[in-house]
Amino acid sequence: MRQGEGRGPLYRLYSSRLRRQITAGSVPEHVAMVIDGNRRWARQLGYDSVAHGYRAGAAKIIEFLGWCDALGVKHVTLYLLSNDNLRKRDSAELAELIDIIAQLARDLADSPDWRVQHAGRTELLTEDLADALGDAERRTTGHGGLHVNLAVGYGGRHEIVDAVRRIIAAHSERGGTLEELAENLTPESIGEHLYTGGQPDPDLVIRTSGEQRLSDFLVWQSAHSEFYFVEALGPDLREVDFLRAIRDYAKRDRRFGS
Template identity: 65%
Template sequence: MAKREIPLGEGVLYGLYQNRIRRWLSHQELPKHVAMILDGNRRWAKQRLLETAAHGHRAGAAKFREFLIWCDDLGISVATLYLLSTDNLTGRDPEELDELFQIIGDLAEDLSHFRNWRVQHVGSHDGLPADLLATLAAAEKRTEHNTGLHINLAVGYGGRREIADAMRSIVKKHGDEGGTLDALAEILTPELIGDHLYTGGQPDPDLVIRTSGEQRLSDFMLWQSAHSEFYFVEALGPDLREVDFLRALRDYARRQRRYGS
């Protein structure tokens, strides 16, 4: 029988290299919150001549689950996954969107039964189907007392929309309490706005990772990422390997964070 050729990334040397990075990271300060833009699912499906983009989205969902395991095993506390933007809701084919809604719902259901993870939907409800919203709400309810990895599922999410919603929430609360505009101007601070974001009460992401070689935020966590570190991976989303993630963490650990200075 012919010996199977070992693909790049599966050999002994690869494993030793990956373990060496892990050992180095065990002595470093890791991010508490990692945000992930897993981009390139549609291109991945197209390159493989698959019939629909849904094949890529399913592969991306499976990779998200792997990514969360990698985060959890390293003790990272919070992970935010960019699953569906507000722009996607108006810029994608309705049939593709319907398939994507189902894939996201399946992912949320799966994650809510896995380990001791806590699942939270961050995003607007506008434009999302009732059955998906019900699935996301059920996942939140089922995991609300879990104490493990906190997972934010950014669905129907837009950074500018989030800031606008935060401001509306602040103004409404202030008005309901009988406050004046002058008084609101006195108390309006970045901290107050942060408390009213979808991720209110959570630490901002220390590290934002994006796959597929694209180097832009695409309206993702605009407020929260003001002092984040960014890392861009050439691999398409479904092709992301654990070693790529470990390299991102190694790069993060080597940086001197300046927090805007």
Template identity: 70%
Template structure:
């Protein structure tokens, strides 16, 4: 008779613990911009013995909607979700990619109708299929005037490619205006490069989180994360709990951020 009470008791304890963690967070000590590397979806599906890793990707997408709610409720203003890297486009099976394209398109559509969030794709569109590009652009257009949580969907994204694209944009604009290479060398600054990144006008991420226990950036926001804090969660993407996220924020709030030291 007591066995059914164990999960209930555990749930009550987690609820109390979550409230305790939340009480220690204020708008002054939470990050403005959180970047999330959602990892472990495929391992999650395989561990459960599911017939396709797409089940893991769908579970991961559902978790990201939940994760965005947590961020919004805490007053975080910008979140970047790393959903599909440029490398994934060449190292994943075509069937898995087709499923991912559909899942990401559905997520973008869903988020564009939720709360007052603004949805933006960051990444290169050239290698993405037309239906996915159309879905991402529709979500952007639908939410462009909204002033709630700014949600960046990093799709077809690569940090090195972003920096390369920024430099090409700067050179092209400079030559169009009649400038010389000598002039360009004199005016090239980190601030100028930042103005030509996919995330121009946005704050750099204060906190980068990665699930699944992996501790690497995987070509994600290489420029923007120069001074970011990092936090690695053991849980696979779909298993991420709010208490895991709150622990990350508690850890962030305790850190003494240093720039260059």
């Protein structure tokens, strides 16, 4: 089903039915999303540039955040641009994607309630993109609504390395010994120094386009997450797909490692 389809009376009836099946206590506090398949979407529709897919994906992200907010989700982390993308994507395609992400950050910063936070390595980004993300953070600091993490210039393994480096630097400033550092290093201390430090780990990770892999996304934080894979390409994601994911999550018996 293509973007814009599925808005008839039967669709609305089904959406309402799904919402009634979801209770407030069953809604995940933190949802992470890999909105994959934007390039495929553009190629399947015959566009001469995959930028059309990225723009459609960005529009879908704003829609998706609205669904999360309406349902009572408190934190959302969006995987937008990986370190691997920065190294391997065609330069012209990457430039278009960077412009689209920068505009997305500006658009999200216009929200009167949502808080925007960058998760990733700023030094890997273009000046314009880094400025857009930094400005979005500054403009939304103190907002008490949906907390939106934008994973840009992001890699899960690099995030762990950065967290450990912060711990070592802070320990060194205090004049601690290596023995004390080794003794005090815990999963909790590493978690506190991740890009998402202070936030709950994601309860649910959703990925579109039928791909079933993490792709170096939240590898530490997702240790106990539930996963839900949607066949729809990113721009084709519908609210009923999202509601089904939440309903499925609510039915699962979370064992947290057992």
